[in-house]
Amino acid sequence: MYFKLIANDIKNSRLISTTVVVFIFAASMLMAAAAGIGVRLASSIENLFDQAKTPHYMQMHAGEIDRFRLGRFVQDHPDIEEYLVAEFLNIEGTQIQFDGRSLADSVQDNGFVAQNESFDFLLDLENRPIVALPGEIYVPIYYMKSLGLSVGDKAKIAGREFTVAGFVRDSQMNAGLVSSKRFVVHETDLQSLEPIGIPEYLIEFRLNDLSQIAQLESDYINQGLESNGPSAITYALFRLINMIADAMMIAVLAIVGLLVILISFLCVRFTLLAKIEDEYKEIGILKAVGIPQRNIRRIYLAKYLFLAGIACALGFLAAQFLQSFLVQNIELYMGKSDAGAVPELLGAAASLVVFLMIYAYANGIVKGFDKISAADALRFGVPSEKDGRLSKFQLAPSSLPGSFFLSVHELIVSKKVYVTMLAVLVVCVFIATLPADMHHTFADRSFIGYLGLGDYDLRIDIAQMDDIVERAEKIMDELDADSDIASANLLISKVFDVPLGSGAAQKIKIELGDHQLIPVNYTRGAAPTAENEIALSELNAQDLGKKLGDHIGLIVDGRYRSFIVSGLYSDITNGGKTAKAAFESESGAVLWAVIVIRLTDGVLPEEKLSAYRERFGDVKISDVNGYVDQTFGGTKEAIGKVALISSLLALVIAFTLTLLFMRMLYFKDKKQIAVLKAVGFRNADINLQYVLRAMIVLLLSLLIGMACTRTVGRSLGTLILSIFNISGVRLLGSAAIRYFIAPISIGISVAFGTILGVRGIVHLKISELIKE
């Protein structure tokens, strides 16, 4: 019996049923895809780390290594399972060419390595350890993508010919976010390249017990072992860096999925309420003849159970196709997952949860049937609350044209109905603008404010040489004489000890110089100006347990000095742990120097970039766009994809929901429309009423939606970014998208939906409805 009822009901309301199915389908697809991709990502990373035997702790170092001391350190730590010192031969980008194109523009540190013997294996695209033969070169996937390389391409390294034999899947340095990349060559080739490169070392450890990593890190620092390089990286950080771009995509998919579930709720709510209104009398009759309430509820629920079941199942199947498209990046960088059927099982579980949520929600609504009095339903045929819904807003005293009055009046008296449409459109505005805002934030020039360097045009990185400071000062002298430069600021990074209570000390990298000249954006406080002030990156402050105004002790030039935390800023470079100060120090190893340059107005950064590259060939020079593109390009691209998909989704939702909504209103209002036509309203007048109502609701939803994006959305976006260590980033909105593209495109979708939804007005036969 239920099947017959369902079939008839669906037949009579094909459009409405289809729309409900579409939304539940989309929700199920997005949630199943997010769950499936999440599992695949975790499994691919796990697999990659297993195959590569990724180090649990790694410290980069430029300079001599006391191998005897290192050996003793290992002996003293029985938890260390294995260790190795891998050579990383840093070769300038200008010396590396692929089919005539050099890597001069690259901001990456390009290192040449031979395959390791015991762990930290560099893998090929089949996740097998690479075995490079003489004359062969294996190129990082990062360059394979950005340069469009393929196997068999020719490479020239410092004049020596190589053939690209494959690509490197590097569990440490895969991500664009990591500023070093490893090329694999044969041991003999590496030796022949040594004269033209600068050797650096990766000091790596694997432990028997992962819980000992923090202890190892602390001991390594306290014993003052080799650490002339960026901060040490742990296993957890390798994992985070590898997953950041894809995890953000999964997070956005899940959020959009949750919003679509919300829309499905509204859709089910609206269709069920309309159904109750339509069949009020019938429900009364069913009650009057003694059918139990539970059975009446079942009759109405059966259809939604059926539709939700079909939609969730189809959504799950579609998620498999969507995943195959979205996991391409994961599979390329991390390899295929070997999670077996787990992604499918978890995806199915996500779809099932969507189904159960829809069921529970629909069940809650049909419980409202219990309140319907059989006597009232039979007497009036309409819900009694409809009676006397007279508004104080009346036609006679108003001066509004009739059609406009009726539009506004209907909105007032049926506000409950229109609130549903409003809520859906608010959600549409939200999902159309939030991911776009996130993408815009990455694409905007001000994003460099989060790179710990202020708003600059060019940067010169001086590292891996014996005379860093002298070289930097010489370059500064030349820059001072250049009239194209508005300001140039030299910042020197050194490492200092922070004494801990236990007598041990923690290392901290501090950038010394004038931090007011080209300041960063401080989330709290200001730049350090006095000798006793220090600014900390958010992550460093969190790590050290310091707040604005707190004191922090440092060992400077051999003596203890106290500093006040003058400011906190967001920095997503160098693992997020940086500091800035203005004091001068003679001691401490210089890690690197950066010259930040702002050009005078009218000078093209591209031209200056090539001129400086020619002039200062031994240092790395990059412009801001190149730096951001190479480090955050992947993340930006992933968010861009999601922004595009969610914007299109918002338009589809706005269109279909308006169409559905207006169609239902049309069916509900048919008799009233006939009355209006009979008394001389033109089709255009009546159409106008629906369009006007839709536009008023749209206008309100744009206002509310934009306010939501600016408040809740901003917090939500910032929260998502902070999960990935991009803290304190303030979401920026593109004025063109927020105030022009999004409102107009949603407006067009709503207008089309409305016009199509009420297109029946033209063909409506007055006589048939008046006779009823």
Next chain:
Amino acid sequence: MKKLLSGSEITMSFGKDKTTKVLKGVDIAVGEGEFVALMGASGSGKSTLLYILSSIETADEGRVFFDGIEISKLNERELADLRRKEFGFVFQQPTMLKNLNLLDNIILPAANDQRDRKALAERALELMAKTGLEGLEGRGITEVSGGQLQRAGICRAVLNHPKIIFADEPTGALDSKSGVEVMKLMTSLHREGIAILLVTHDIKVAGAAQRVLVMKDGEIQGEIRFETDDIEKRERALAELLRNKP
């Protein structure tokens, strides 16, 4: 009497393949200020004819003229203007917008013409007073009786000073007392010079008209023009006509 409304050779069929012929080439005319009643059994085609003549239904064949204009050639916009400015409608069931009060429902057809809203409301209140609806202007349509609602419908029909009122069984859903009141109103409107074309199956209602056309099987099969004002004599004559044209 000058011809106000006329239809010639009007045919209309219903059903999937237009197999059920409801009107079979009907010719009809209503003069200026004339009160004509269309009588007939259920399914005789009288309501369909009224809808075609009043432009809310389109005939399969035939031509309809109003005041010299062939309305079957007018477009949707012109037809709507005609209905609003020249015609008044009174239907069997109250056809009012449920969320508006009586006054707003009455002035609704004129509201789009940008007229002086105050003058419009004053005329509506005047009409309401005349039809015994004084003080009910702020009531909702569920807060008045069927008879009151039908009288409000008549107020709405005459608000725009129409030349003709089309009434489809205006007393059909009312009790006898309300029905009498409604017919008194129709008669007084006719006296003011408004033409009326009324559909009914009630002899007493039809007796109020000057001329009665009797329909059967989609054709006009009888006609009577009353020469007397005596209602009882009219009803007797009508009954006689119906007996001869069962």
